[in-house]
Amino acid sequence: MVLVLILGSAAAPAADRFTDLLRERIEEIRFSPDPRVGGARIASVAVLPDFYEARGFELAWTRPKIAAELIAAVHNIAADGLDPRDYHSRELVQLTAQVRVDDTRPTPARIDLDILLTDALIRLAYHSHYGKVDPKALDGNWNILRPLLARDPVAALEAAIASDSLQAVLEALLPQHGFYRALKRALARYREIAAGGEWPQLPSGPTLRIGARDPRVVALRERLLREGYAVEGGPDPAFYDTELERAVKEFQRLHSLASDGAIGESTVAELNVTVQERIDQIRVNLERARWVLHDLxxxxxxxxxxxxxxxxxxxxxxxxxxxxxxxxxxxxxxxxxxxxxxxxxxxTWTLPPTIIEEDVLPVVKRDPGYLQRRNIAVIDRAGKRIDPATVQWERYRGPDLPYQLVQGPGPDNxxxxxxxxxxxxxxxxxxxxxxxxxxxxxxxxxxxxxxxxxxxxxxxxxxxxxxxxxxxxxxxxxxxxxxxxxxxxxxxxxxxxxxxxxxxxxxxxxxxxxxxxxxxxxxxxxxxxxxxxxxxxxxx
Structure with missing residues (x-):
């Protein structure tokens, strides 16, 4: 009985100490203009403090398996084109080398680990589902609205940490569309290419066509081979043969070029885009997919x-x-x-003001018969059709034109x-x-x-x-x-x-x-x- 009392009395102060330390850190985060923990900036200055306050300032991460799943997900998010460093990857590695989530000692390192795990989860969940970049900030016309993940983010956060598989929770937040999965496979493939070093650049020069013999053809073969095109060299690797032309035409098709087999300036420019630039291009489109490929x-x-x-x-x-x-x-x-x-x-087609001002009026002023040939009627504000020959077109610049121009129906509309x-x-x-x-x-x-x-x-x-x-x-x-x-x-x-x-x-x-x-x-x-x-x- 005495032993129980002693152990119980020792555990209670330790728990209280955890609570006091965590409450102090959370209050700092809530009110600091630049909250940091373990040197890392805390992004969630609203949900994270609310979460710990709702828990009575108790530690959230006490199961090693769930913490390990989050840390693994942070490192694996690179496969989706995101940067693990945005989710405290370095700080989490350092802290987990110092302290474990099942460590019961009320140390500052243990508090830091708990908070950073929570902030990492909030960041990762949000970016997986919505993307890191705000599309509205880049395009004022953006109107693809997305509802919040949960009406009660604190409860959703609690449920995720308490789940049997945090990995499954996080994977479900990413787009499930085949388009997204195919982009991920493409990213992995081009990163594998990059691991072998940059592919060669093709020197400029005269247009290369089938039948040509040129030292640049050797570089062309190597360049295409590095990207996975079938271009096994013949007895003369500097000779532009039929097999190479097939590979070039396929390259051109996959790069939105005319598939003519000729290596001119446009094709050389596409060949000389670096593998790292292609990796970044894939990452950009994975981000765009996270913006829209949900709830279709x-x-x-x-x-x-x-x-x-x-x-x-x-x-x-x-x-x-x-x-x-x-x-x-x-x-x-x-x-x-x-x-x-x-x-x-x-x-019918009612011509927009911009087209009238920039395209049509300059032509009509030079060629009064243009409107009739294009089956375009001049309509006044009362809806009455006006003879174009009676309009003094030179008086108008576009915005001040008191008529509508309407093209009639037909095959030339x-x-x-x-x-x-x-x-x-x-x-x-x-x-x-x-x-x-x-x-x-x-x-x-x-x-x-x-x-x-x-x-x-x-x-x-x-x-x-x-x-x-x-x-x-x-x-x-x-x-x-x-x-x-x-x-x-x-x-x-x-x-x-x-x-x-x-x-x-x-x-x-x-x-x-x-x-x-x-x-x-x-x-x-x-x-x-x-x-x-x-x-x-x-x-x-």
Whole structure:
């Protein structure tokens, strides 16, 4: 009995000492302008103090298995393109060398370890689910809203630490889409290439074509071989043979170049992008995936702006794809989310003010017959059609034009025969186009912001989801009547206009796309920059 009293009385002061030490540190974190523990900056100055206060300032990390799972997850997050140092990796290694989580001695090191484990978990969970970079800070038009992970973050944190497998909890927070997993595999592959050193640079010189014999062909073979292309050398490695041309054409296809087999300036420039730059490009797109690839609807349309492609997904599987044309660099297609609600067959086109001012007015002032040839009507504010010949066009600059310019329906209408409507502040939508030849270009930045679709009729059939009344053949027949007609979708379909500069394919190949709007650098800078805490989920 005496022994029990002695042990009990010894344990109580130790527990009290832990509580006092932890409470003091938490109060410092809550009120300090730059809270640090063990030299590491604490990011969670709200949830973390609330968490420990709700626990009565008791230690949270007492199970070695769960702490080990978190430390392993911190180190493994590099496979997702994030930096383990953002999650106190160095400090945790140092502290775990000094003290164990099951150590019952009330030491400052044990307190530091507990707090840093908690802060690391909060950071890691947030970045896994939302990304490290705030997309709204980079793009004021960003509207892809994400709800908070939990209404009660303190309770969610408690549940995660108390779980049987913290590893499973953290893995579930990452995007589960196949697109993300394929990017992770691509990152691992290119890091493996980098471990062997940089691939060789190809010297500049005259364009190389099949049949050429040139010392640069040797470097070309080595460069392609390092990236995994099949280019076994023949008896003369300096000779540009048929096998090498096949590899070059495949390289060009995967880098959004014309697949002609000629090694000109554009192809040399892509060959000379370093493996580290490719690694960073993949990391940037993994971050973009964390922004958006959660809680997707069963049916949705994705426009891959930099890839010049669009996809329709149903039940998680791609059911349709087509080449697209997107906005010129100075009239960039915006990134945003909306819902397609109706289609217009044989649409008219009301010209936007920017196009009137910059494109149409200068032409009309030189060529008064331009509007009539383009089937563009001049409409006054009362809705009355005006004869273009009676307008003194030289008086107007654009914003002051008191008329609407409306192109009538027909095969030459700039919107083609179908447009897909999701009314938005950008006046951007998907539509057909009479300029079909432009789809053959490898880079397709031709529009004023809208998305021109190569195969609109099949997409219309899929979205209307009524094959008895709206098959592709029936849609074409309705268009051939020539009348403008609005057709509502039975249910709105989400549309995502996104910007990806890498796509990892199911066969293991990786397609690198041009950064047409020069957006990668800002994302990479923020991704590699100092950790900055955010108070809420992106856009919430």
């Amino acid at each position: 609807q069963p049916r949705f349309v994705i426009v891959d702006i930099a890839g010049f492609e669009a996809y329709y997904y149903a039940e998680g599987e791609p059911r349709w794809s087509a080449r697209v044309q997107v906005g010129k660099p100075y009239r960039a297609t915006p990134v945003f989310k909306d819902a397609i609600t109706y289609l217009v067959l044989n649409p 700039s919107l083609g025969r179908i447009k897909f409507m999701f009314p938005n502040q950008h006046a951007v939508y998907l539509h057909d186009t009479p300029n079909k030849a432009l789809f053959e270009r490898s880079q397709r930045t031709f529009s004023s912001g809208c998305i021109r679709i190569e195969d609109p009729f099949q997409l219309a059939e899929l979205l209307l989801d009524n094959p008895d009344n709206w098959s592709e053949q029936q849609i074409r027949a309705a268009v051939d009547v020539g009348e403008t007609r609005t057709v509502r979708l039975p249910n709105p379909v989400t549309v995502l206009l996104l910007y990806w500069t890498v796509r990892a394919n199911g066969d293991g190949s990786v397609r690198f796309k041009p950064d047409i709007y020069e957006r990668d650098a800002a994302v990479l800078q923020a991704l590699d920059g100092a950790f900055r805490a955010r108070a809420a989920a992106p856009g919430s």
